[in-house]
Amino acid sequence: MNDTFLKACRGEAVPYTPVWIMRQAGRYLKQYQKIRKKVDFLTLCKTPELAAEVTIQPIDALGVDAAILFSDILIPVEAMGMKLKFLEKKGPVLTPPVRNETALKKLSVPQPETDMGFVMETIKILRKELATRVPLIGFSGAPFTTATYMIEGGTSKNFLHTKRMIFESPALYASLMSKVTTTVLEYLKAQIKAGAQAVQLFDTWAGIFSPLDYREYVFPYVREVIKSLKSWQAAENIRVPVIYFVGSCSGLLEEMRTCGADVIGIDWRINIDDAIKRLDSDLSVQGNLDPCALFMPKEKIQYRVKDILKRASSARGHIFNLGHGVLPETSAENVASMVEMVHSFSR
Amino acid sequence: MNDTFLKACRGEAVPYTPVWIMRQAGRYLKQYQKIRKKVDFLTLCKTPELAAEVTIQPIDALGVDAAILFSDILIPVEAMGMKLKFLEKKGPVLTPPVRNETALKKLSVPQPETDMGFVMETIKILRKELATRVPLIGFSGAPFTTATYMIEGGTSKNFLHTKRMIFESPALYASLMSKVTTTVLEYLKAQIKAGAQAVQLFDTWAGIFSPLDYREYVFPYVREVIKSLKSWQAAENIRVPVIYFVGSCSGLLEEMRTCGADVIGIDWRINIDDAIKRLDSDLSVQGNLDPCALFMPKEKIQYRVKDILKRASSARGHIFNLGHGVLPETSAENVASMVEMVHSFSR
Numbered sequence: 001m002n003d004t005f006l007k008a009c010r011g012e013a014v015p016y017t018p019v020w021i022m023r024q025a026g027r028y029l030k031q032y033q034k035i036r037k038k039v040d041f042l043t044l045c046k047t048p049e050l051a052a053e054v055t056i057q058p059i060d061a062l063g064v065d066a067a068i069l070f071s072d073i074l075i076p077v078e079a080m081g082m083k084l085k086f087l088e089k090k091g092p093v094l095t096p097p098v099r100n101e102t103a104l105k106k107l108s109v110p111q112p113e114t115d116m117g118f119v120m121e122t123i124k125i126l127r128k129e130l131a132t133r134v135p136l137i138g139f140s141g142a143p144f145t146t147a148t149y150m151i152e153g154g155t156s157k158n159f160l161h162t163k164r165m166i167f168e169s170p171a172l173y174a175s176l177m178s179k180v181t182t183t184v185l186e187y188l189k190a191q192i193k194a195g196a197q198a199v200q201l202f203d204t205w206a207g208i209f210s211p212l213d214y215r216e217y218v219f220p221y222v223r224e225v226i227k228s229l230k231s232w233q234a235a236e237n238i239r240v241p242v243i244y245f246v247g248s249c250s251g252l253l254e255e256m257r258t259c260g261a262d263v264i265g266i267d268w269r270i271n272i273d274d275a276i277k278r279l280d281s282d283l284s285v286q287g288n289l290d291p292c293a294l295f296m297p298k299e300k301i302q303y304r305v306k307d308i309l310k311r312a313s314s315a316r317g318h319i320f321n322l323g324h325g326v327l328p329e330t331s332a333e334n335v336a337s338m339v340e341m342v343h344s345f346s347r
Numbered sequence: 348m349n350d351t352f353l354k355a356c357r358g359e360a361v362p363y364t365p366v367w368i369m370r371q372a373g374r375y376l377k378q379y380q381k382i383r384k385k386v387d388f389l390t391l392c393k394t395p396e397l398a399a400e401v402t403i404q405p406i407d408a409l410g411v412d413a414a415i416l417f418s419d420i421l422i423p424v425e426a427m428g429m430k431l432k433f434l435e436k437k438g439p440v441l442t443p444p445v446r447n448e449t450a451l452k453k454l455s456v457p458q459p460e461t462d463m464g465f466v467m468e469t470i471k472i473l474r475k476e477l478a479t480r481v482p483l484i485g486f487s488g489a490p491f492t493t494a495t496y497m498i499e500g501g502t503s504k505n506f507l508h509t510k511r512m513i514f515e516s517p518a519l520y521a522s523l524m525s526k527v528t529t530t531v532l533e534y535l536k537a538q539i540k541a542g543a544q545a546v547q548l549f550d551t552w553a554g555i556f557s558p559l560d561y562r563e564y565v566f567p568y569v570r571e572v573i574k575s576l577k578s579w580q581a582a583e584n585i586r587v588p589v590i591y592f593v594g595s596c597s598g599l600l601e602e603m604r605t606c607g608a609d610v611i612g613i614d615w616r617i618n619i620d621d622a623i624k625r626l627d628s629d630l631s632v633q634g635n636l637d638p639c640a641l642f643m644p645k646e647k648i649q650y651r652v653k654d655i656l657k658r659a660s661s662a663r664g665h666i667f668n669l670g671h672g673v674l675p676e677t678s679a680e681n682v683a684s685m686v687e688m689v690h691s692f693s694r
Contacts (some may be wrong), residue, residue, distance in 0.1 A: 024409035103496035160674065163639035168645070207595075210615045210637050210670075212654065250553075252598035268557045272596035300514070307559065324559075329507065330661050 005066040008263050009198060009241035011237070011284055011316035017047035017309060017346035018065035019339050020137070022245075023325030024058040029332055031057045041086050045071050048121040052328045055126055057344050059134055061332065062339045066134050066319075067126065069191070071119055073141035073202055076187050079110035080179070084226030090154070090319065097153035099161060104175060109182045113191030120194035127195035140188050142203035142244070143181045143221035150176070159208050164215050172215070181221045181242055184229050192233075192240050200243040201225065206326075207248025207267075214252050219259065224281030243286060247324060253278040268293075273311035284317030292324045294334045299333065305341045320346075348659055349481050352413040356545060356588035356609050358513035359662035364656060364693035365412035366686050367484070369592075370672030371405040372417045376679055379403045388433050390420050395468040395621030402473055406481055408679065409686045413545070413666075414473065415483050416538070418466055420488035420549055423534050424497055425455035427526070438503070438575060444500035446508060451522060456529045459537030467541035474542035485543030487535050489591070490528045490568035497523070506555050513564050520564070527665050529569045539587050547571065547590040547612070551671075554595025554614075562602050573607035592635060600625040614642075615670030620658035639670045641681045648681065652688045655689075667693075 004018035011199045026032055032054050034042065038293060044050050050310040055070040074092055098104050114121060126136050140146070149155070151162045166173045188199050206218045226242050233240060245265030246252060256264060257279045266275045266287035276285055293304050305320075312318040320342045351365035358542035373379055375408060379401050383391065384557045391397050402417040421439055425431040430442045445451050460467055473483050487493070496502070497508045513520045536547050553565045571587050580587060593613030601612060604626045613622045623632055640651050652667075659665040673682060 158674070160639065160676065163637075164642050167639060167643040205617060210635075210640075211618050211621075212651070213637065248595060248616065251621075254621075267552060269595065273560050274598075274601075275559075288557075290510075290560065291513060292505075292507065293557075295511050296514040305558070326637075327507065328507070 001130075001132055002065055002225060004250050005319060006135050006197060006241065008317040008319050009243070009284055012283070014317075015347065016343050017312075017318055017320050019320035020066040020068060021058070021322055021326050021335065021339075022068075024062065024064060024068065024075045024335075025054045026326060027328035028056055028326055028330040028335065029061060031061065041072070042084070045075060046118045048125055049117070049231050051122040052129060053126040055122070055136075057343070058128060059061060059130070062135070062336045063343075064339055066137050067130055068137040068200070069119070069123060069126070070195065071122070071139070073139070074149060075116055075119060075145065076110060076112075076140065076183050079112075079115040079148075082150060083108065084174045092149065093150055093154045095153060097161065098150045098176060099165065101172060101175075104172065104179070107179060108180055109186065111304045116187065117238060120190055121202040123191060123194040125194055127233075133330040135197040136195065137198045137200055138188065138191035138194075139200040139202060140191075141185045142201040142206070142218075143177055143225060145183050145203045145205045146184060147173075147176055147180050148205050150180070152231070159205065162209075165211070173251070177221050181224055185225045188229055188268055189224070192229075192230075192238065196240065198243065200245060202245050204245070204247040206246045206251065207250075209252070211255050212251055215255050215275075219255055224261050245286070250275070254280075257281050257283070263317070263319065265321065266323065271311055272308055273314060276312070276315045282316055284319065285312060285315045286319040286321045287312075288321070288323040289338070291324050291327050291330070294322075294326070294330045294338065298337055301338055302341055302345075305338060306345055309342070309346050311347060348477075348479055349412055349438045352666060353482050353544060353588065354496070355664040355666045356590070357573070358629070359472055360562070362694065363663075363690050364659075364665055364667050366667035366681065367411045367413040367415060368405070368409070368673050368686075369415075371399045371411060371415065371682075373673060375673055375677040375682065376408060378408065388419070389431070392422060393465045395465050395472055398465070398469040399472040399476060402469070402483075403476060406477070407599040409683045410690075411481070411686055413484050414477055415484040416470060416486060416543065417465070417618055418469070418486070420493065421496060422463055422466060422485070423457060423459075423487065423530050424493060425458055426459075426462040427454045427530060431550035436482070439496065440501050441496055442500060444508065445497045445523060446512065448519060448522075451519065454526060456526055456533065459534050462464070463534065463537075468538055469498040470538060470541040470543055471500070478528060481543040483542065484547055484590075485535065485538035486542075486547040486549060487531045487538075489553070489565075490531050490572060491565040492550045493531060494520075494523055494527050495552050497527070506552065510555075511537065513560070524568050528571055532572045535576055536579060539576075539585060543587065545588045545590065546576075547592060548608070549592050551592070551594040553593045554599065556599070558602050560601055561599050566602055566606065570606050577607055590632070597622070599656045601627075604628045604630070610664070610666065612668065613670065613680065618658055619655055620661060623659070623662045629663055631666065631693055632659060632662045633666040633668045634659075634669070635670040638671050638674050638677070641669075641673070641677045641685065645681070646682055648685055649688055649692075652685060653692055656693050
């Protein structure tokens with residue numbers, strides 16, 4: 001198996017910089033669109049054979065060094081008891097939004113193996129099919145980012161409901177976060193037991209906070225998940241790297257550095273060498289090309305890939321990635337070229 | 348006249364920290380809503396007596412140390428020749444979006460005094476009415492942020508059209524920016540001639556870029572505006588401070604510091620003392636309370652106000668402000684208390 005990704009996570013020597021791409025199984029791939037014509041998004045997530053198939057598509061098409069489970073960060077939220085729909089232009093809609101004790105009480109901490117069995121099933125299929133190829137990354141929304149969807153009832157522009165709950169009803173927020181934190185922890189344990197060889201926690205929306213609020217209302221919960229996951233792993237004698245990704249992390253790096261993860265995912269709004277300096281600790285980094293840079297001509301993409309590789313060379317380990325998910329409008333050919341550039345330039 | 352604001356802009360000693368609030372003339376004030384019931388938003392912008400009235404409302408209601416012209420950053424875009432509408436839930440809509448040479452050619456650089464005469468008229472009224480009270484701040488969108496609205500045809504989520512133009516058609520982008528830059532420069536000169544005592548350039552959306560792209564595609568244009576404005580001022584023997592505000596600036600501070608402004612506006616996603624350190628130059632700063640913090644109980648607002656005042660004490664000058672515009676749902680009473688806290692804690 002190609003283990004460059006796992007080695008880079010652990011800070012071990014690698015022959016070249018490994019690369020994978022957030023949302024690499026997605027709409028920019030014709031192969032993916034073909035399957036999506038037959039089934040809707042949620043059905044795809046819940047049908048292990050199909051979810052495994054789209055997970056593998058980018059491995060064949062792009063030559064990336066890791067696969068990431070095809071799923072959605074709202075799967076555990078549905079399992080907690082909320083109604084989940086995906087509307088064509090609007091994105092996910094969760095009902096009813098959790099903004100009071102009554103709504104919160106209706107939600108439970110799910111049993112991953114029974115309530116989200118299709119996810120573990122997908123992982124098992126994938127481990128068999130990828131056995132001699134690349135490692136499989138599992139994932140979950142981090143507790144805060146998961147909670148924003150529950151409070152807002154979907155995505156949001158300024159996260160006003162979330163911040164109002166935090167600032168006006170901190171006790172309600174704490175109870176919600178307690179349920180979400182346990183859910184996320186148990187979900188990741190189940191994924192690892194099923195065979196995930198690394199896990200990524202997505203804290204896509206944590207960058208809406210000042211460092212002070214991040215420290216108080218976001219960080220303690222994600223640190224709890226990672227620390228508990230690590231103690232459990234130690235007891236079970238497992239060693240699965242944890243990646244923690246925060247969107248718009250540039251103001252928060254000093255706060256994030258003690259989260260306990262092996263790898264910090266960096267978005268594109270900061271130079272990765274500055275991020276490494278500010279993290280100031282023995283961690284690997286992942287990132288950080290602007291997804292929109294893939295619309296540039298190839299020479300310009302080359303320049304950027306080289307720049308990031310050079311800047312990231314001071315980290316103990318570097319996994320190349322975009323700074324956010326690949327956009328549906330992106331040319332798959334450019335994505336494949338980028339992967340090739342990362343491999344050839346870093347050799 | 349209360350000149351604490353102007354003194355802080357220039358880094359001179361002040362008896363207390365001056366404060367004003369982005370979007371302080373707005374929907375969170377009942378007085379403002381009363382006038383908006385009678386006229387729509389654009390009519391309000393274009394009726395000097397009414398625009399002056401709402402500009403003064405927060406001076407009476409809150410006791411802030413500066414007034415900011417009531418207007419909209421899209422006024423010069425309409426004057427360039429685009430059709431502008433404000434839809435109730437959607438926000439501004441500009442037609443047709445500027446995405447090719449043909450659309451660009453239809454736009455001209457406006458003559459501020461004739462094409463946006465109502466703005467200069469409003470400023471003249473305000474200078475008379477505010478004469479013994481507080482200074483008046485004029486403003487414009489910075490060139491890049493103004494251009495995003497023109498390219499996207501309104502607001503946007505990921506600014507894909509803008510980034511595609513920049514990355515796929517850099518020459519088209521450069522021609523657009525040349526027109527916008529001249530427009531912004533002439534508009535600010537006209538505001539200063541009419542009586543604006545400081546001006547703020549809003550680069551609300553510049554934070555969508557990596558430092559590399561900010562340096563290449565955003566910064567040169569805003570620096571050109573500020574440098575030209577400063578040379579013109581020197582020739583005319585005028586001395587009007589320039590404030591440069593970037594939303595989500597935390598990854599870009601090192602790039603921004605040589606922009607030529609007197610004051611850098613900081614959003615809330617970074618500790619203001621870290622921002623001051625990273626700016627590493629002789630500039631005043633403005634900011635940076637999270638607008639959502641105004642939903643907290645007063646003791647908690649107090650704690651944050653004190654924290655920001657303390658952190659900002661290392662700057663040559665500090666103007667207290669929110670890190671973004673005040674939200675319509677905010678309690679006007681909390682805003683007024685915050686202003687009072689800034690004054691009393693900093694004395």
